[in-house]
Amino acid sequence: MDQLWALSYLPGLPRNRDYLILSLPFQEMQVDVKEILDKETLPKKVYRHLETSNLPLFQWTAIDVLTRIRFLSFSYRKDWFCGKAYLRLIIWWIRSFGFYYPLHIQSDGGVEFAASAPGSFKRNLEKVFKLLGVTGRAFLRYPYISSCHCEERRLI
Numbered sequence: 001m002d003q004l005w006a007l008s009y010l011p012g013l014p015r016n017r018d019y020l021i022l023s024l025p026f027q028e029m030q031v032d033v034k035e036i037l038d039k040e041t042l043p044k045k046v047y048r049h050l051e052t053s054n055l056p057l058f059q060w061t062a063i064d065v066l067t068r069i070r071f072l073s074f075s076y077r078k079d080w081f082c083g084k085a086y087l088r089l090i091i092w093w094i095r096s097f098g099f100y101y102p103l104h105i106q107s108d109g110g111v112e113f114a115a116s117a118p119g120s121f122k123r124n125l126e127k128v129f130k131l132l133g134v135t136g137r138a139f140l141r142y143p144y145i146s147s148c149h150c151e152e153r154r155l156i
Helices: 044-052 080-096 120-132 143-155
Strands: 006-009 020-023 028-035 058-064 070-075 103-107 134-138
Touching (some): 028 080
């Protein structure tokens, strides 16, 4: 397991050894939901097609902070039921490849992750996923997810 250790840096801090942190793949993840019909990102023709074709309108994204690997999923609803199912799928996938160390998941504090009150995301995550070795917290800025959504807009 020691061979999996990799060096990463805290975002926004100078790259010197005082700020070095050790992390493992999939140990630090950020999750978010994006409404696909965001009126500023896609051409009008695409919006019309999405509205008439009965396709899912929400994109769920989880990104590993260290490796930048993204997990994408789509749903018709944006609620805690879908959020819980999405997080379980990701956690089980990670565990199926032998990554058994504790995982830490961060959210932007939206209702889709049952985070409407301060600290509720962390409480709900620990209640639901504690047996799977997952902890979490809500955060205000999410630099990895935000840049991920920007990359997706450029691809369209």
